[in-house]
Amino acid sequence: MRTPALARCPRTGPRTTLIDMKKDVVVSVRDLRKAYGRKVAVDGISFDVVRGEVFGVLGPNGAGKSTTVECAAGLREPDSGTVRVLGRNPATDPSVRHRVGVQLQHAVLPSRMKVREAMQMFASAYPRHADTETLLADWGLAKHHGTAFAALSGGQKQRLFIALALLGEPEVVVLDELTTGLDPAARRETWSLVRTLQARGVSVLLVTHAMDEAEQLCDRLVVIAGGRVVAAGTPAELRGAHPNMESAYLSLTEEAA
Numbered sequence: 001m002r003t004p005a006l007a008r009c010p011r012t013g014p015r016t017t018l019i020d021m022k023k024d025v026v027v028s029v030r031d032l033r034k035a036y037g038r039k040v041a042v043d044g045i046s047f048d049v050v051r052g053e054v055f056g057v058l059g060p061n062g063a064g065k066s067t068t069v070e071c072a073a074g075l076r077e078p079d080s081g082t083v084r085v086l087g088r089n090p091a092t093d094p095s096v097r098h099r100v101g102v103q104l105q106h107a108v109l110p111s112r113m114k115v116r117e118a119m120q121m122f123a124s125a126y127p128r129h130a131d132t133e134t135l136l137a138d139w140g141l142a143k144h145h146g147t148a149f150a151a152l153s154g155g156q157k158q159r160l161f162i163a164l165a166l167l168g169e170p171e172v173v174v175l176d177e178l179t180t181g182l183d184p185a186a187r188r189e190t191w192s193l194v195r196t197l198q199a200r201g202v203s204v205l206l207v208t209h210a211m212d213e214a215e216q217l218c219d220r221l222v223v224i225a226g227g228r229v230v231a232a233g234t235p236a237e238l239r240g241a242h243p244n245m246e247s248a249y250l251s252l253t254e255e256a257a
């Protein structure tokens with residue numbers, strides 16, 4: 001496979017991640033802009049996610065990561081730019097939304113809602129959905145089916161959110177800060193679940209500000225700072241001559257600050 005060269009992106013001009021055009025692009029974001037009042041959250045972001053890859057969106061707090069992926073998933077309407085998911089505009093074409101599963105940062109369920117109840121309630125929103133019991137078994141939640149949301153561990157909650165995101169048997173899954181707040185064992189377990197998803201052919205758009213997570217999971221990634229892409233490539237390309245990913249990331253994001 002031809003891998004893209006690291007693109008250290010200038011602060012002005014077009015910003016695109018180089019990809020092999022023969023690949024099947026499942027998410028295409030071009031010159032995306034989004035402001036909240038006078039706060040510009042996303043300022044001209046472009047990237048493509050290729051079918052079957054784990055694509056990372058990395059960056060410091062407030063960089064615009066969540067806004068970017070929420071626009072990509074059709075949950076927010078961009079001010080300008082284009083988003084295509086599986087060739088369609090997710091903001092205006094509801095048919096594509098069922099093909100995208102979303103686990104959002106800070107997601108919560110009612111504290112007394114039980115695991116199986118949550119699965120059944122969310123499943124009822126889909127015209128066709130995956131078998132809820134199979135999903136519970138697949139994601140290690142079968143024995144917790146009667147447990148209330150508030151009584152689940154952090155890792156179990158994240159597994160439940162992944163299972164909920166998979167109800168529509170999506171081709172693309174958006175995972176936003178999946179492992180924030182989890183202990184090291186639960187993080188590693190969650191990473192292995194992401195790899196399982198990828199092995200099943202699901203394309204993953206992964207938001208993180210954890211360097212080790214990006215390095216372990218992502219095939220390619222963009223680093224965002226101040227609403228702009230400051231670098232794009234594979235983790236190895238991003239690391240470049242730096243001793244480790246963290247040093248590369250700090251240098252890229254400090255330069256952009």
Ligand SMILES: Nc1ncnc2c1ncn2[C@@H]1O[C@H](COP(=O)(O)OP(=O)(O)OP(=O)(O)O)[C@@H](O)[C@H]1O
Nearest residue numbers: 036039041059060061062063064065066067068209
């Ligand atoms: N609904 C909103 N209203 C006003 N400002 C917002 C809103 N959502 C996000 N912002 C602001 O837009 C900027 C980008 O936010 P966003 O959540 O996209 O960044 P992020 O990179 O995901 O941050 P974090 O890592 O902290 O979650 C931040 O300055 C944030 O405060």
